[in-house]
Amino acid sequence: MVSRQFNLLSLLISFLFITIYSSAAYAKQPIAFSHKLHTVQNGIPCQYCHLYARRSFSSGVPPVSTCIGCHGPQEMKLVKPESSEVNKMREYWSKNIPIPWVKVHDIPDFVRFPHKKHINADSDRLISDAGGGCDAENAPRSLECKLALFRTGGDERCIACHGDVRSMDGMKQVDDNFGKMGWCMECHLQVKGAKERKRTGNTWAGWFHAKEMDIEREAAIGLINDKGFHNPNTLDCLTCHY
């Protein structure tokens, strides 16, 4: 009797567990494309294929012509002429149908996420040190590590949010709460002056005229950067929601 109840309970728990964590599984894609193969073994940088990342809001899914550029039609015997997965791509190409990839990293429609702002951001100037080093072994997705990756730039900057795509055979969401507001805020709070803006902006302004104090603080918290222009406000709601 007891054991049956226990079984039922454990079934329920595991069901919930699976439903909640199923997002961490690889999404089923029309073609078993391996990021690992392309990036690590062949050394292709992210922005070779996702070519709009530095220029646009969207990073851009590579057009099929990019794939065919290396793999070529089967008769040309370029790269992997016999691979069945690559042939799937060739079939799409020959039929003039774009590949219906499944979107893994999705953010709600009411959020404006400009890839270009993040790719082009001058991390040294904008991001303050989170304090504490990155423990890449035990906590690769900790805030410190993400910031470290971001500051490294290049492909590492992509990894900061999308996870280590270079180790993935398919594509999966690494952070469970990817695209949630708190997840974004984690890093947005690390921008110079952001915490000060958020917390102490001017709590007492209503009761004490705090002009001098604030102007001093403004310089101290780095609202104005070394080039003399104003750092972007990463905390304003209208930065992302409009």
Next chain:
Amino acid sequence: MGTASGYDPTAGKVIIDEHIGHPGIKATTLGYGEINDEMLAMLDKPHPSYYLLLLGFIMALGLGALSFAIQVDVGIGYSGISHPIAWGFYITNFVFWIGIGHAGTLISAVFYLTRAPWRTAIYRSAEAMTVFAVFTAGLFPLIHIGRPWLAFWLIPYPNERMLWVNFKSPLLWDVFAVTTYMSVSIMFFLLGLIPDIAILRDEAIRKGKKLKALVYAPLALAWRGTNHQWVHYMRGYLIFAAFATPLVFSVHSIVSWDFAMSSVPGWHTTIFAPYFVAGAIFSGLAMVLTVLIPIRAVFGLQDYITNHVIQSVSRVIIFTSIIVGYAYATEFFIGYYSGSPYERAIFYYRPFGEMQSWTLLGDNQLNFPQIAFWLMVFCNVIAPIPLWRWKVRNNPLAVWIIAALINVGMWFERFNIIGSSLQHEYDPASWGEYWPTIVETGVTIGSFGFFFTLFTIFVKSLPPMAIMELKEGTKPPMKNNVKKDGDG
């Protein structure tokens, strides 16, 4: 036994016999067992007409639920609320039901503290009314808002968005005031019920009704009636009463600040808090009478809810009616005296409608707010005037008619405030009109259905009068009637 109190035509005055329990309440001459049995008899298997009545109320409730379902499906736009009248029937209903919810706590807390013994017979029902009315009122913000599925965002809870709520918003005060009031009313109601449920439990066991006993036993919280329990209980009750009293006055004040804190002409006045509180008590007591006078007739409770009780409630109604009438007059005076063109315009608009010169030429038509205004004045200021006469107060039918009118009037008072001010705000180019649609009417009917369904179920499932307090108010059984010899 004789009449406890009454009008003696020969003497031409009311004769109150000071020696019998509480003057005017016959039940105070009954014995403990007698009270117990009579009260429990009320919970006996009901007459078939009871189910018919209940069915009617449930159908009204169903109509409301259906209307709301349609509204959620099609969009809030299926109601008549619009621009610039963004609040309409729903907020009117909300304020109305919150107002109804004031009588219970007022009677059970304020009159407890002021030791008004005539409350004993009616406070349980009034408290139940409070709880149900606040339930009903609490539904309306959900019905009203555009995205009810996100209503939980109004609660300050830690979330991954790192966002909190705006404590400067009067609506958030409302959230706190209404939830606190709801919690306190429910707790107060349950607190009062504990000894009575223990009675029910023991009676059920005594009569061998095991199922009932099983239901009542946990609700009675192991109540034994020992002196230790009584000490905590009575002190706790006093604390509840002491804290509920300011709460009663605060809730409707805070509801009134939903309006008074805005800059809408006709809303932005300091008189709103007392005005709303008086109105709430006014409407709440009227609802008590509207509900209890029929119950008294059906159950034959003339010994408990005597004419004296009705008279006492009527007196408070007269008093609050005067306050409300005075507030109406003050609003107009301030509107005039402020010199603000916006205020003056709105207080012209409420009674008389569009001013000739507001439109290009003429077209002075009577509109919904004007109907609401004159109904309000008639029902709230003029209709209670006959209550000044003792004869009217002593006639339950007349009192019931007046109380029902007051309920109508108070509903229209809220509509008058909400509906008319929003129609004529600052920018004349954005003035508009408001007419409810079938959805709002359906939900409004449904809210009455909800309230009365709950109340009807209550009447037959829990003792509608506090048995324990009735006993407390009556003469205790004495072997040697040395000190009191009231059996006249």
Next chain:
Amino acid sequence: MKKGLSRRKLFKYMGAGGATAVIAGCEKKPEKLIPMLVPPTNYEYTPHTTYNYMTTCRECEAACGMMVTTREHRAQKAEGNPNHPINQGALCARGQASMQTLYNPSRIAHPLADGKQIPWEEGMKQFAAVMQTASGAIAYIGKPTTGSDGDFIDEWLDAAGGGRRVGFNLLNQNSLVEANRIAFGRADIPEYAFENAGIILNFGADFLESWGNTVENARRFADTHAYKDGKKNRLIHVSPHVSLTGAKADRWVMINPGTEGLAALAIASVIREEKDNYKFLKKFLESYSPEKVSEATGVSAELLRELAKDVIGHSTLLALGGGNLAATEQSVETLTAVNILNAVSGALGETVRFYDQSPSETSSHQQIVQLINDLNSGKIKLLIIDDSNPVYALPPSVELLQAMQKAFVVSIVSQKSETSHAANLVLPALTAYESWGDAFPRSGVRSIQQPVMTAVKGFDAKAREDILLEAVQQVNNKAFSGISSYFDYLQNKWRKVQSEVGDTGNFDNFWIKVLENGGIFQKPEYAHVSLNRKVTSVQVNDPGMTAKDGLTLIPTASIFHGDGSGANKPWLQEVPNPMSQIVWDSWVEINPDTAQKMGINDRAIVEVSTPHGSVQATAYYHFGIHRDAIAIPLGQGHQHSGDVADGFGINVMDLLPNNLDGTGSLTLVGTQAQLKMVNDKSFTVNTDGNARQLGRNIAAATTVEELAKGGDHHGKHARPSEFYPDRSETAGYYKPYRWGMTIDLDRCNGCSACVVACYAENNLPVVGKMRTAIGREMSWIRLERYIEGMGDDHETRFTPMLCQQCGNAGCETVCPVYATYHNPEGLNAMVYNRCVGTRYCSNNCAYKVRRFNWFDYEFPSPLDQQLNSTITTREVGVMEKCTFCVQRINTAKHDANNLGRDLEDGEVKTACQQTCPTNAITFGNLMDPESKVAKQALRNNQENRDRQYEVLAELNYKPAITYLKKVNTREIDGHGSEKHESHETETSHG
């Protein structure tokens, strides 16, 4: 529509049931990522990025330059081409709505034969077959054109065996051209240099609505008429009807219909006497002395003399006439009289300048009449009609429809219309925004029209010229040899243009320059003209319309619908007419005095009948109309123009006879109508809650005298000291931006282009007539129209009302969830996805500029393709409002940030500001003392401080929008309506 219980609905029901608990099963259906097969290679393309293409607006004949914003290869927003000399970056409401020409749901998607869908091949076969049999008996009705397409069609008709082209334009300027020929020997339309005028006498020309190029007129008029340096030039409106133009006038002189010419000559006679010039006119003008015409015109001789004195005292005069009000039987004579007045007062060469060449093409109604006769007699076998809609726009008494049945009618159109409905064969044409073309509207302006996108998906259409080319090449293989498409033809034409403008370089380079620039623009050359001595032979008579039985019917040209082509655009139906504030309808303007005498209520349904027909429409009380006249706007009452147009309002053309004036143009004014009240209530929807501002100073005005006094200017008063410190003292606040706006009410003429621009930019849904009736219109900016005074001496004021981005906003504090708050850049932020929809903010907004999504509004396909992808499209239950086009601010900031700098003044333009023809709206950073907006808004500004005010400043909401008062040249007598002294309020002090 989805069937069954969708996910959102499920959530809704659950939410409704209180079960808002987070459930594990609420996973989203994964979205698909569809890449491109091949990225465009011939030019750089980046998704989510704006590309602008220069083209030419073809909504009317004015040919304004247009810059179309495209994203993902979809045109999303039309703006004026800033290089273009005519409109200089601005567009009117119709130009803004051109995107709905492109994405109109009532566009024709497939070739139709007798209303049935057929494949293209079959359609072309039918067309070619008919062409072959009809050789030589072909007629083409098209919009009058100034570009190469006119030549093309002429050549095409030759190649097809001969035929004739008839231009059709209801509101043409033929009478003016003819009058100019008579008076100055130039059959041309001159340039009207408003900016040189000291006083403008307008004899009924609606130059801000329908007469000439309204965008250019508005700009140049505002430049002279707006208050500047302590003075203001006046516009005097001499007309039986106050239109939008009349509303902007400083004085309205009510005149009997059709007698403008008499008045003009009377004024001219006084001026001539004073100046003693033009001796040959002495005798002629003496016969039109003020005393003699006073009775016919209904204007006292003293007033005419006073006007003449004004003209002399404020030279140079610009006298204007023409348009629909002048379209009487003696329109040529009337306009000749205006020409005489211009000449006598010395306006020639100053304010009225003729170009050295006259490119304008004349089209006259007479040609149509001739065509109808030929159709009836069987001389025309094939009739080709393009996007013009003569079946709708001509009175039924012309009997075009009956005549069309005698021939095979091919309609090559993009939009459904009454004409295409009557056609035997309908071939879907591309709109002007998907095809090539050009326009040469006047000397020195050569404007190119290039496709800004490929054909809208789902519409199997071809360019009009290409259809014709293909058909003629099927019939005649020698036709257009070497030309495979109209594009080739056009390029050949532009090779000639290249040589004309003296460019000797490579044509490809020239062509790219043209496309980048939107055309080739040169300074116009002017020719000297003088008054013809033969003008004395012109006889101006008293038409005596007022003496006749009945009321004179004046069809007015609508600012939105033109001759009816605007009616199928949802935006133009939804945006209230600036004068009447009525939407989705027609109305009969009637003077209240007349109406009350006849017992007709405001908004009653009246039956208007003439000998030629009768219609039922809503009576609208309008002070600005002659007591013996009624006015009905053109453009509504369609029957076969798609769902948006059909069944709304009435077509005034049903009432008109087939009368012609001296040039063969249709006369619009002169029919006598009878009025009868049918029902005293009507379902006409107007968006203004009240036409009166009750002394509340929302649309404030001052006078020149007042300003000259100075002294008590409001700028002197500092802002009241505050209990709480200013937000600019908060860390991070207003640094470096505090966005602000000024709106100059003296420049605003109520054209409502800003309103349509806002619809286009911000994905505002169109809600329709029923929902507008209960106040559900979604417009973020509305043009408030207030009427001051009573009777003839009334004044109309316009105020664009949009979110004021208040410093101490009423809306913010009442929101329980911080969905709206004061942003560090001074914007009143609205976070749509945080909103739960309590709507308290809307209640507490004194300006009532917040709009609520009562439903999930639909954008019927293909209108959804126009949606701006840079902002969120809001869902049901969410409040929305203007945030100064924050998407534009953010986009500009992204770019500036990448360049490592702050934004500069003028870098961000809001949609309303961008399109304003008169530059009434200025937007920018208030913290930058050098910015244009700061100069206008700051209290220490010498020039503007006397005019600055904030709407409802006494509420201390501290709006970020500063209005500049309208400047009147006279006092409007005592706010007629506000006898009730309680409504008098102090002027607000900022």
Next chain:
Amino acid sequence: MVMGNFTGVWGIFEYMDETTETIEQIREKGVQPTVITPCPRHEIDHALGNPTTVLPWIALFFGALGCFVGYSLPAWTASDWVLPVSGKPILAIPPYTIIGFELTVLFTTIFTLISIALLGIIDSFRFPIPKAAKKYRRFQRDRFGVVVRCDAANLEQFETIMKSNGAEEVHVEK
């Protein structure tokens, strides 16, 4: 102490004056009886020597706590993410007073209710009642009960007092 091992006397009374008399006599013996009544009566309280309760202090403590939370929660949330609204101060005391008041009332009442229940439970251990008395079903209706816990030696003494005062029934539990 275990509930089962109750040693003492309990009696059932019909009349209140007899009950009070009994209580007074028992107390004279130095024993505090537990009295079961259908409703609270001051006479019985007086007879028992006006017992008091710790409840008001609990209410005071939680009321103060509620008040503190009511002010500090809004103040902390407002300054955790500064979002200025309508030019109002970030820490605005008047609106927070409302929250403070509401939470004071809420905390007080919730904890009063909980305390009544808890104190009742504690007292039922401190002053146990024999099982038979619990099963007697007329105390809630119209009978008074007096329960005396005592050593076996004193049982008779209390039984006599009760009987002499006219108890309906007297039970001795050993």
